[in-house]
Amino acid sequence: MEQKDLEHFRALLNQMLEEALKQGELTLEDMTDNNEICADPADRATVESDRAFTLRIRDRERKLIKKIRAALQRLDDGVFGICDECGDDIGVPRLDARPVTKLCINCKSKQEADEHLRGD
Numbered sequence: 001m002e003q004k005d006l007e008h009f010r011a012l013l014n015q016m017l018e019e020a021l022k023q024g025e026l027t028l029e030d031m032t033d034n035n036e037i038c039a040d041p042a043d044r045a046t047v048e049s050d051r052a053f054t055l056r057i058r059d060r061e062r063k064l065i066k067k068i069r070a071a072l073q074r075l076d077d078g079v080f081g082i083c084d085e086c087g088d089d090i091g092v093p094r095l096d097a098r099p100v101t102k103l104c105i106n107c108k109s110k111q112e113a114d115e116h117l118r119g120d
Contacts, residue, residue: 009081013072071099074102
């Protein structure tokens with residue numbers, strides 16, 4: 001991969017990390033600001049459902065932050081854009097679509113097919 005591509009992905013990943021961290025902070029602020037006391041059980045159920053949904057979103061953000069940091073580490077280690085399975089280069093279009101990926105399109109397709117067969 002060319003140096004300009006690596007610089008592009010470093011900037012993209014840093015931007016994604018900044019946005020994910022900011023969104024995580026907003027989610028936590030929203031949860032702490034939203035300490036409603038509900039007398040009606042239906043209202044309480046709605047509040048709890050919303051809170052569970054927010055926590056699922058927060059968990060997804062946390063996982064994405066971990067993947068972004070791992071991708072930045074792969075950039076530092078000089079292995080960014082190399083498939084973990086087969087060792088081939090991951091295409092730039094795939095990395096543009098999913099910069100945190102560790103698998104080339106062929107290995108990812110095989111992984112998804114195997115998961116489908118197992119019923120995952």
